[in-house]
Amino acid sequence: MNAPARNLPLPDSRPASSGCLNAPVLREHGQREVFCGLTGIVWMHRKIQDAFFLIVGSRTCAHLMQSAAGVMIFAEPRFGTAIIDERDLAGLADANAELDKVVERLLKRRSDIKLLFLVGSCPSEVIKLDLSRAAQRLSRRYMPDVRVLNYSGSGIETTFTQGEDACLASLVPELPEADANGPPSLLVVGALSDIVEDQFRRLFTDLGIASVDFLPPRKSSMLPAIGPRTRCLLAQPFLSDTARALDERGGLYLPAVFPLGAEGTTLWLKAAAEAFDVPPDRFNRVIAQPEARARRALEHHHEILASKRLFLFPDSQLEPCLARFLSRELDMNIVEVGTPYLNRTHLAGELALLPEGTRLSEGQDVDRQLDRCREEKPDLVVCGLGLANPLEAEGMTTKWSIETVFTPIQGYEQAGDLAEIFARPLRRRQRLEV
Ligand code: SF4
Numbered sequence: 001m002n003a004p005a006r007n008l009p010l011p012d013s014r015p016a017s018s019g020c021l022n023a024p025v026l027r028e029h030g031q032r033e034v035f036c037g038l039t040g041i042v043w044m045h046r047k048i049q050d051a052f053f054l055i056v057g058s059r060t061c062a063h064l065m066q067s068a069a070g071v072m073i074f075a076e077p078r079f080g081t082a083i084i085d086e087r088d089l090a091g092l093a094d095a096n097a098e099l100d101k102v103v104e105r106l107l108k109r110r111s112d113i114k115l116l117f118l119v120g121s122c123p124s125e126v127i128k129l130d131l132s133r134a135a136q137r138l139s140r141r142y143m144p145d146v147r148v149l150n151y152s153g154s155g156i157e158t159t160f161t162q163g164e165d166a167c168l169a170s171l172v173p174e175l176p177e178a179d180a181n182g183p184p185s186l187l188v189v190g191a192l193s194d195i196v197e198d199q200f201r202r203l204f205t206d207l208g209i210a211s212v213d214f215l216p217p218r219k220s221s222m223l224p225a226i227g228p229r230t231r232c233l234l235a236q237p238f239l240s241d242t243a244r245a246l247d248e249r250g251g252l253y254l255p256a257v258f259p260l261g262a263e264g265t266t267l268w269l270k271a272a273a274e275a276f277d278v279p280p281d282r283f284n285r286v287i288a289q290p291e292a293r294a295r296r297a298l299e300h301h302h303e304i305l306a307s308k309r310l311f312l313f314p315d316s317q318l319e320p321c322l323a324r325f326l327s328r329e330l331d332m333n334i335v336e337v338g339t340p341y342l343n344r345t346h347l348a349g350e351l352a353l354l355p356e357g358t359r360l361s362e363g364q365d366v367d368r369q370l371d372r373c374r375e376e377k378p379d380l381v382v383c384g385l386g387l388a389n390p391l392e393a394e395g396m397t398t399k400w401s402i403e404t405v406f407t408p409i410q411g412y413e414q415a416g417d418l419a420e421i422f423a424r425p426l427r428r429r430q431r432l433e434v
Contacts, residue, residue, distance in 0.1 A: 020354040025342060030365025033386045034315055034340065035068075035402070036155030038119065040163025042069045043406065045078040047191045048216050050114040053079040054106065055153065056099060056131060057121030078113075080106070084123045095129050096137075103138055107146055114145070115220035117167065120152040147174065147220060158363075159340040161238040161317050161405065164191055168215060171223070172245035175215075178227030185211035186272055187224055187251065189243070190236030193408035194218070200259075200411060203269060206286045209276045215242075226251050231275045233268070235259060235410060237350070238317035240343050257349040259410045260318075260418060261325040262294035267349065290412035297416025298329055301423040306331040308426065311373050313383035314338035314364050315401040320350045322382065322404065327355055330419060334358045335376045338369060380426060397429045 038061055041053045055061050062081035069079070082102040084095065099118075107113060116138070118131045135150040142148060151166035168189070178185065186209050188200065197214055204212045213224030228250040234243060237258050247253060256271035257264050266287055273283045310332045312319040319339045326332040334355065342362040344351070351360075361369070366387070373381060374394070381391055381398045388398040399422055409418040 019352045019356055020358050020360060021348060021352045023351070023354075023356075023358070023360055026359065026361040028314075028338075028361055028363040028365035028368065030363075030368065032158075032340075032364040033313075033366045033384050034158070034364070035160035035384070036064070036122070037153035037160055037163030037166060038064060038121065039068055039160035039402075040153065040167060041065060041079050041119065043191055044164060044167055044216070045069075047194075048115060048218065048220060050112060050219050050221075051078065051117060052106070052110065052113040052115070053117045053119050054103070055079065055081040055119045055121055056084065056124040056129060057081055057119075058084055058123045061121045061123070084121075084127065084129075095127060096134060099129075099134055100138065103142075103148075107142060114147065116142075116146055116148045117170070118148065118150040119163075120150065120154055122154045122156060125152065125154050125156060149174070159315065159317060160402070161236070162241075164236070165239050165241050168239060169241040169245045171216065172226070172242060172249060175223050175226045175249065178225035178230055180227055180229065182229060183211060184229045184231060184276065185213065185225070186276070187226065187230050187232045187246070188212065188214045189232055189234050189246065190239055191216055192235055192410055196408050196410050196414065199413055203286060203290070204272065207269070207273055207276070207278045207283065209272060209278070228252070231272070233272050234346060235268075236318075237321055237343070237346055238341075240341070240346065243346065255345075255349060257324070257353065258318075258321045260321050261329045261415050262291050262298060262412060263329055264321065264325055265294065265410070265412050265415070266291055287412075294412040294415035298419050300416065301419035302330055304423045304426050304430075305419065307333060308379040309333045309335050309376070310422075311335045311376060311378035311381045312337050312339075313366075313369060313373070313381065313387060313401070314340045314361065315382075315384045316405050317341060318401070318404055319382070320347050320354065320360075323358065324350050324353045325418065326422060327358075328353060329415075330422075332380075332422075335378050336361060336369075336372060338362075338364070340364060380422060382422075397425045399425050 118135050120131050131150040135148045138148040149170045151170040153163045226249045230251045231254050232246050232251040233254045254271045254275050257267040259265040259268035319337050323334045323337040327334050336359040338361040381396050382401045385400050391398050408414050
């Protein structure tokens with residue numbers, strides 16, 4: 001990374017400490033219970049409006065996508081599956097020729113597609129179908145009308161948010177070169193809902209940061225430029241490969257806490273403001289009202305969440321940020337924070353703000369984690385869909401962690417909604433017990 005980590009400002013009311021920055025991490029290597037990277041298509045296809053995600057996979061992959069994203073009846077879907085069948089698996093058919101035919105049929109019928117992702121899966125990796133060569137071949141054939149890229153969404157990766165990381169990393173080589181002598185620009189990296197993106201854009205404008213782009217863009221024709229004058233601010237904590245690719249293109253990484261909650265959003269904006277020399281009084285003036293609104297929205301959920309014990313299973317990679325938000329802004333007690341993968345550089349600010357002594361685990365060994373969870377008897381468990389029902393049957397209160405990826409949760413205006421996600425199951429349990 002180009003920029004050294006720097007100490008993040010802490011709110012005045014809290015004592016400065018290194019929290020869990022240097023805390024030991026329990027590393028787990030066992031059975032995993034997570035969705036695969038194909039799941040990222042559910043939110044990515046809504047974000048890049050002229051893109052199509054063609055999964056090169058099996059009927060299982062197609063079923064996963066249909067149940068995760070729903071079947072679109074009135075709109076033309078912007079994802080689909082080129083099915084690898086028994087003949088492909090047995091090596092009886094030329095999978096590349098079949099794929100070319102599928103792409104030809106698709107692009108003939110859909111002139112709105114300007115960016116086509118070939119998304120690899122477990123089956124395509126098993127038959128060693130080289131999708132990167134296929135993408136190059138098809139790009140040569142269909143450019144300049146359609147750009148064809150590829151990435152892997154297979155379940156062999158650690159968890160489902162890696163799908164977004166792999167997708168964005170595949171876009172980075174396509175970004176145009178920024179003018180090395182131009183003014184510095186800000187690149188916000190990570191898929192945000194349009195409404196959140198618009199709110200942040202307004203805040204950056206009010207701060208006086210003139211040149212702001214988002215990756216991914218809403219249209220493939222709006223790919224942002226990258227170069228040594230580009231400051232990259234991650235909006236999601238699971239973008240290790242994308243950040244590395246941006247670094248190789250000269251982008252300057254801005255260390256920051258992620259924009260979850262009132263405090264998290266202020267610290268995230270502050271990282272950008274400091275990089276662009278925004279005067280502190282201007283910064284304070286711009287954030288004062290929205291930050292106060294966010295704090296008021298959180299008050300509504302404080303009573304139900306405060307002092308409750310929380311156990312987070314590794315699933316979305318958002319877990320350390322959620323734990324920081326819930327412990328510092330809603331006074332929850334964190335029992336364990338599991339995450340599939342812990343990027344200590346990107347999460348340094350988050351770890352520093354976690355209460356000292358919080359148990360951290362990286363990777364998954366589901367049986368051992370279930371044993372620890374049962375022993376602790378937490379008030380709320382955040383976990384994947386596969387674990388939620390069995391734990392509810394055992395009398396625990398759960399929340400699907402995938403909801404934090406599907407819902408707009410970043411920024412001041414969404415802080416209350418984020419708290420509501422965790423308050424809702426506790427309120428439901430309370431009503432059942434009355
Ligand atoms: S990519 Fe692998 S894990 Fe994901 S649905 Fe397809 S077969 Fe299952």
